[in-house]
């Protein structure tokens with residue numbers, strides 16, 4: 001029977017430990033605060049931002065929320081970022097992605113103070129991560145890749161020397177994941193595949209671990225999976241379930257692949273909850289660093 005990599009349960013345990021660390025910070029007079037900046041009305045983003053604020057309440061972190069309309073000008077977005085940069089009650093914050101099509105996310109994120117970058121997506125922090133400056137633990141890490149590494153660690157899945165196939169080359173997940181997996185000490189061998197990759201099925205079929213972040217529902221089929229492979233599903237596609245009369249989440253990995261695998265993340269309930277837990281971890285880490293330096 002394959003092992004189910006239960007992200008929901010792992011995230012709940014992480015949040016319990018974070019609550020204790022938050023209480024210790026409060027006892028020393030510092031309450032961590034997470035800020036969110038949401039631009040537009042994307043239903044998925046609205047849901048994720050609401051979830052982030054619920055998580056904060058659960059573990060005792062303050063939360064600050066700025067919501068701007070889809071029509072906000074780049075100047076208004078940068079002004080909101082400046083307010084979060086300056087806010088003494090905000091330890092760190094995120095700009096919820098995706099931004100409306102009219103805005104370039106990279107340009108917007110450059111305005112975030114790297115010391116307040118709770119998502120680890122500022123070019124300064126990504127650069128430090130690439131260079132591995134001062135050891136990886138001192139740098140805020142993009143939440144999904146960090147969550148995947150933590151989940152593999154929780155279930156004692158050793159990636160050292162393993163062939164990993166990462167599908168998707170976006171900065172938030174694929175590219176950063178590939179970089180982290182090949183860091184000294186993690187030591188996996190990575191093939192980073194994307195829409196122009198030829199013979200993707202054969203490449204997947206040789207992988208010990210597949211991490212898929214394409215957003216194409218059930219892209220990975222059983223014939224692409226090596227028996228005993230570990231399957232990590234990051235994809236989120238919302239599909240209309242005619243019989244149930246509601247939208248359902250479908251991952252990148254067809255559930256028919258599960259019996260062939262040695263371990264897999266359910267979706268929902270796998271990588272998503274870990275992404276949320278890692279955002280909280282990043283903020284608590286940042287707060288502890290502030291207190292250490294005080």
Ligand SMILES: Nc1nc2c(c(=O)[nH]1)N[C@@H](CN(C=O)c1ccc(C(=O)N[C@@H](CCC(=O)O)C(=O)O)cc1)CN2
Pocket residue numbers: 047048051094095096097098119142143144172249267268269270271272273275276
């Ligand atoms: N600034 C950022 N924007 C986005 C990130 C990010 O890390 N930083 N990641 C995603 C969205 N995301 C967090 O923001 C996120 C995605 C999924 C989940 C989650 O818990 N999913 C659940 C299912 C929830 C549902 O029913 O919709 C699961 O997988 O079980 C949390 C956060 C893009 N934007």
